[in-house]
Amino acid sequence: MRCVAAAAIASLSLARLGLGQELDRTKRPVAGAPAPFEFPKIETQRLSNGLLVVVIENHSLPLVAVRAVVQADSLDDPIGKEGLAALTSNMLPEGTTSRSAEQIASEIAALGSSVTPSRFTTIPQNLAKSLELMADMLIHPTFSGSALARIKGTLTAAKQRELQGPSTLPNRVFLARLYGPDHPIARAVRASEASIHAITRDDVVRFHATRYRPNMTTLVVVGDVRAAEVVAVASKVFGSWRPGELPAIGTPVHTLAPTTIYLIDRPSAQQSYVFVGTLGPARASKDFAALEAMAPILGASVSSRLLNNLRERHAFIYAGLPLAVVWRRNGFPSLIGGSVAAATAKTDSALIEWLGELRGMTRRPPTAEEMKLARSWLVDALAAQTETDDLIANRVTSMLQSGTPLDFYNSYGGRIEAVTSTEISAAAAKYLDPSRLVIVVAGDRQVVEPLLRAANIAPIVVVDDAGKP
């Protein structure tokens, strides 16, 4: 783009003057009424073998998003065989009783969109064929031994790469201290070379035979389809799948230790990865809505107290999610907490401010403006958060995985609107107990430890990468 001729600037400046008289930029426009939000209509049908088919019709675009939700994720890995669920699902495209791995790959390539055993998004013309391939992979895998050796290698390498991420190990320590080292939530992020190596083909075959069953599976189909047609195709491709018995799930119980800082040494690191959290109730709790509304006010939204303090006011951090409420499945306790990357020399200051804001949530109940923020963040944004078939399918999937009833969003907006400021500060007093926090810091010990000791925030335990003192 070139410089503009002076004459043109002069003549436009006159136009600017003329318009400027009419427009008062200090006056913010008054918005009209918002369109009411309604979660898209969900239709469900259970096939005779127990497979639940969930259909959400949306005819705005020629698209369809499909998810197969099997109750076989990393939370179901047996102790010592962490990685089994991932390995099993990665093996499904490696050949079925009627198709070789290469045949599956070339049939998928001909469709022009990918199909995995758990998901695909495509044009409606590809739906039937994609479902057929998905069903074949889910129901009839052969688990070839040579493919298993390769996939174990790939998965091990992926875990090695994951360890390169600066927050991977501190996150493992954090979850193990919160939930207890043998809790499924702590073990779900802990697959290692050793645990993957320990998995045999028999383990994979048995895991598949036990957990990949239609009565424990939900098929979610969102988009430009008719529910009846989806059910017809699903009956055809999934009809021969035989139901099984759902294994019982034990829920280990863990008691939180008094507040402690677990310090992992990262020599010369420019930033400390800091995790702060505690356990909260399960989603069924009567405090659900209060905690849900507290999150954006305290730490989950860009205008929250914690981000405003740590980032906008002090520039201790660039970004992070210092507080969210993560609801879990199976009645497991929720996690109330989060993490940030803080400048090394400000690790202590960031932590002091952070804990101050947690205490402040009890003493300073949300203002009217903060209550408005929470409602807008949670409710007004739902339309954008369910804008596409993929977003809707992902949301329904996570509802199924966390055991949330499918009619959850019918009452969600009303529950959030009904929460009061007093209820939020009461929930903060109840759950944000400053004496029961888990704090993990991965940073340059030489710099950080003296700072943290001087700040006298909590006892410090220096731990290794595995979280052991």
Add this chain to the structure above:
Amino acid sequence: MTPTRRLVAGVTFALGTALSPCRAQTTLAVRPLEYSRFVLTNGLVVVLNEDHSSPLVAVDVWYHFGAKDETPGHIGFAHLCEHLMGEGSANVPVPQKVFIQSIGGTSTFWASTTEDITHFNYTLPRNQLETALWLESDRMAVPLTQADAEHIGTVREAVRQERAQRREGPVYGLAEPSTIGALFPGEHPYGNDPLGPMTDLNAASAGGIKGFCAPYYVPNNAIIALSGDFQSAHIKTLIEKYFGGIGRGAVPERREIPAVGLTSPTRLVLEDPRARVATLRFAWPTVAYAAPDWVPLGALAWLLARDRTGVLTKLLVYDRGLATRVVATNFDFEKGGLFQIDVIPRPDSSMSTIETLVDSVLAGFSAASVRAGDLQAYARADAVNAITSLQTRAARADTLAHGELFAGDPAVYAKQVNAVARLTPADVGRVAHRYLAANRMVMSMIPAGRLELISKPELPYTRVATPGLKP
């Protein structure tokens, strides 16, 4: 907030297009998004895409100002100024994203600075569109109102943390600036990392920053793209009302973009003390988004590295078991591009062997390497992707603005997708031969000190300086 490089083609083709496939047996034609376009007398380009299927509107404001406009002494200014432009404006007393969130808006990234552009992108309820236009026009009318010493101090610290988090923080995070530094050497405009080193920013004054950046934030250097639930005629009136009175500015003359092409192979070694796995990268300079060869280069990336059946993936991952993953991508800029292949070896594989195999595949790649049906499959994949990747209004607005700025045609993406259907094996063979030549960059990324792992250690190489990374 987030400097990103636009990913345009490859195994994870991120930018695609259109909403109505016209059914054919194997090929699908993509019908472009419907849009209207007009230009205000002050030069502001407006592109509108109406969609009434959901009560939402995406707002996307592009300024033609990125890292490549930074002259020596001003490295990092475009990104810093993006942050300053997000700190509020004359009549918006809080950071814009705070304001937008408070009226129900969301975004996956809010703002981004690339080599070529700065943009602000979010989606909000339709009843708030006029408020968003008021906010964006206030930001444009008097840009950088918050560029005072205090804000600059805070923002500079945020930018420092962002750089640490994206460059020094991740393992091999310096690979990206090292790659563009090798392909666009010296003071080439595309050698500037949008997250560039802090040296110039530390030395800069408020006046210096404002003086450099402000001339770019003018209506004749901007595009506003909207996608969603509105009536175009009504919105046109509102845009005239809020933006029409903003005066043109004198945009600094663009720097020449010298042609590039390596005159000899460049071999780099990037060490990282925290790394556990090595990676081998090959990179070549290619062409801009609007260049005719961009389309066959995208096909080439797909043919080389798509799942299981891609030539390199099949050879390295499945037949020879030397690698766990191969990724090929053709990145584009406004006036240049780069083709990149990353191979992640298995822990016990030799990267020298991998390099020899990659070289033999590329040297032998010709029209005959393209198997029957390959290009039809790619055309179909590209068309399906064009449909699935434009689900969000934010993506549609972004695609239209991108086409307008980089090709002078908001819906050019649909033409690019439909051009794939006309590709011949000879086209793909020709670009492989022409662009993926022997003079390329090869970067061995290794755990620090493990020089025995690098590819072809007998050839001369340069170790990338990694200040800030210590064992």
